[in-house]
Amino acid sequence: MSATGGVVRRSLLDDLATSMLALIAERKLAPGDQFEAVRSLAERFKVAVPTVREALRRLEATGAVELRHGSGVYVGPNVGRLVLANPLALAPSPDRLVELLQARALIEPPVAALAAQTRAEVALEQMAKDLDAAAELIASGDHAQLAEVNMDFHRSLAQASGNATLAEVVESVTVVNVREQLEILHIHGDRQADLDEHRAIYDAVRSGDADLAELLTREHLDGVLAVINERLQHP
Amino acid sequence: MSATGGVVRRSLLDDLATSMLALIAERKLAPGDQFEAVRSLAERFKVAVPTVREALRRLEATGAVELRHGSGVYVGPNVGRLVLANPLALAPSPDRLVELLQARALIEPPVAALAAQTRAEVALEQMAKDLDAAAELIASGDHAQLAEVNMDFHRSLAQASGNATLAEVVESVTVVNVREQLEILHIHGDRQADLDEHRAIYDAVRSGDADLAELLTREHLDGVLAVINERLQHP
DNA sequence: ACATGAAAATGATCAGATCACTTGGTCATT
DNA sequence: AATGACCAAGTGATCTGATCATTTTCATGT
Known part of the structure; x- marks a missing residue:
């Protein structure tokens, strides 16, 4: 009744x-x-x-x-989260993908700077693990897995900021259709350079140099963005 | 796995x-x-x-x-979005709220700078409308509604960047439990100063002064954050 | 000690029925 | 003709009860 x-x-x-x-x-x-x-x-x-x-x-x-x-x-893993990636998002158009990268290039550098100030220890260790895993995957040639781990590095970097909300935001913009991003990132080709850049960012964060961490992160993402833009113009 | x-x-x-x-x-x-x-x-x-x-x-x-x-x-309205606010988020703890504001203070200033470069016209007009609405609500004393409109201003500002993903991110961190944020923002008290700051940001964006827009937005959010931090230490 | 397999727990799906709300039209009143 | 009360069809909300599929547990036999 x-x-x-x-x-x-x-x-x-x-x-x-x-x-x-x-x-x-x-x-x-x-x-x-x-x-x-x-x-x-x-x-x-x-x-x-x-x-x-x-x-x-x-x-x-x-x-x-x-x-x-x-x-x-x-x-579930997302209980209590404030921001999340739309789990029903469809594959983004090339324009949307560029937009997404632009957003990352805008958000992540200051997050890296904050991470260099905060230096949450667990996250720093995770970053180191991600770097090691990436090095191995480059050697083994598993590019799909490598791209995943590279994204993991960016998420760990955000975690190091100590701000869970920022970490959620970064996670949301990195997890979105990783595969599509990878398709294009494969073009980048110079995976070793990527790893080197990640390592430089890690060192800057580890040493507490906020300005350098921000600069390196910005250059890193702008570089990726440049490659993608170029690629979209010459398909 | x-x-x-x-x-x-x-x-x-x-x-x-x-x-x-x-x-x-x-x-x-x-x-x-x-x-x-x-x-x-x-x-x-x-x-x-x-x-x-x-x-x-x-x-x-x-x-x-x-x-x-x-x-x-x-x-529904969110079909096709990449990033969204967790619709099931519970009321954030004070710590989480500070974190949220910190995230906004980090993200929104560069977004404002981008907005000053892009100046999407529809969004600029929406910002002007938000400002007018805020002025009226200050006069009428409807503080709850005022807080909503103030959030609208920040969202419109992000829209003006022309980057839908950034707009979604900003929307996600502003829509989250607006009520809780309001509770505290009521403490701020100086609603007229808030409006003036918003107007200054609008002018900077409208005139295309990216550096100024970024600076003003940062000062604005840092100010709110300072008030909240102070308030949390002296409850 | 180990492997096997039955039994229990639990989610997945189905079918049909009834209640509650919205909407559009009918019709009487004005 | 304009207005308002009322009714009926369409549609979502919820219930009841059953059956199938998968995982987990545990007694059993070797």
Whole structure:
């Protein structure tokens, strides 16, 4: 029976979604932790199973939860994030891709400068790991994987700033259709130069030279951008 | 391990969601257009209604579609966006809020500089409208609405850069829990000074003075940040 | 100790029905 | 003719209950 004695105007689904998020927060569940069975949630909130599932799908869309067939509902990696990449984004047009790189060239240099001031240790170590991994991948010739790791370096750099929001922003603009970016970055060709530039940025950040870190990051991204622009004009 | 290329075991839901997006693109539907009835979609894709609804909820979560009770399914405003604010973000902690402002103080000044170079006309006019609206709201004393319009100004400023991705980023960091930011911004008190600063930024952008636009925007946001920091230390 | 396989837990999907809201048109009143 | 009350069709929201598919657990046999 739906003897709604309440006053709530928001749809049942809105309440459900927020209630479940609150439940996750209340239990202090971290990404990866198992949440609760669908049927159990239905009983807990006194709603039908399909309704719970719709609410879960909503949460799942932004990475707040994950539904694993036969296993259960788990807390997703994006719970608590403020900014994220649109998981439903279609492949960007060349124009949009240039725009995206321009945005990165504008945002990441000052982030690198901040990273040189903050120098969050865990992130610095991750940057070093990324560099090592990139070196190996250059040797092994796995270019697809290399491009991924190169993106990882940029994300780790943002993490080193100590500002989670900035890290989310950078992650959002780097994760977006990495593959498309790679297609073009393959043209760049000089993977060793890329690695050297990354290493120089790392050194600048590690030594706390904010101005240098900013400059190197700007030159690095402008360089990539120049290559892409040139490539788009001469296809 | 993430699926390293090759075979992708997409669930029925993944196919449904992407198929529906493709259908929207195929029909060249724009945000606000009516899409198709749930029952009709179920029949079209030969699946049950609850399944369609789950897929729609996924799309709805990122603003790709909207479900209006009794009316129909419509194309949402965020279809095609790359970066967006997490629609399920909870109220940020004070620390997170400071971080958010720091991120804005880092990102928006160079965006303002770019805006001064590009000067997208429609966005410039929108900035002027925002300023007028703000002036009226200061007179009428509607502070809640004023704070909204002030955020609109920052978004319009980003639009003027001509870079949609940057605009999305700025929109994402300004739309996030505006209310919480307002709570604190109310402390600022000097709403007239805020408006004056916005006007100065507008003038700098309008006249194409990139350096000045960047400087003024930085001072403006640093000022807000300083107030907030002070406020958090003396509650 | 190990491998096997049944059983339980859990998500995925289906089918049909009923309730609630929106919209557009009908029709009486003015 | 303009207005407003009312009704009916279309559509989303939610429920009930069942069946299929996958994962996990654990008793069992070797």
